[in-house]
Amino acid sequence: MATVIKAGARYKSAVCDTQVMVVKALPGEHELHCGGAAMLAGTATAADGASLDPALAAGTLMGKRYVNDDESLELLCTKGGKGTLSLDGAALDVKQAKQLPSSD
Template sequence: MINIKPGAKLFSVACETEVMVIRGTGEFDLCCGGSGMATSTPEARHESATDMDGGTLIGKRYVNEDGSIELLCTKPGRGSLMVGNSVLGIKQAQALPSSD
């Protein structure tokens, strides 16, 4: 379990993935590549579990089903993001014309 709040940075211990919490406050069972995530850069990394290696993409937002957790991938890696037993999906953003 890990205690998160908006703005916090989380690190995978199984791959290079780094995320920033956009939404979500409290204790969650957040994993990447099959291992619990850390709140600081891990000193050593171990292998990503083979069935948890869907990978993360920089700039994509990952959400759980009810939208209570939203993570922005700020550094990509080989692991998949999960909360409890469910894999987080990519939030589909509506394409907007550039307005600035």
């Protein structure tokens, strides 16, 4: 189910302990998943029968930021879990630190 993802919103996984907060949102409706299942709004409860997809079980790490390919979406992991975060079917990657310019 596609939803509008807004900055400041909190989501939790329906199949593992992962919880995230949106730092940078992208326009339009998108599908945010974790472990192969749609993520839930902060207060929603998971439906029975949801299970972790073994192919999407690379895990998330607390305190890490996850981004899509063009970094138009940024999520902060507030609680780690077993599922892999994905947006519209594409897995999100851990944001890499930017190289500072050298001082001569």
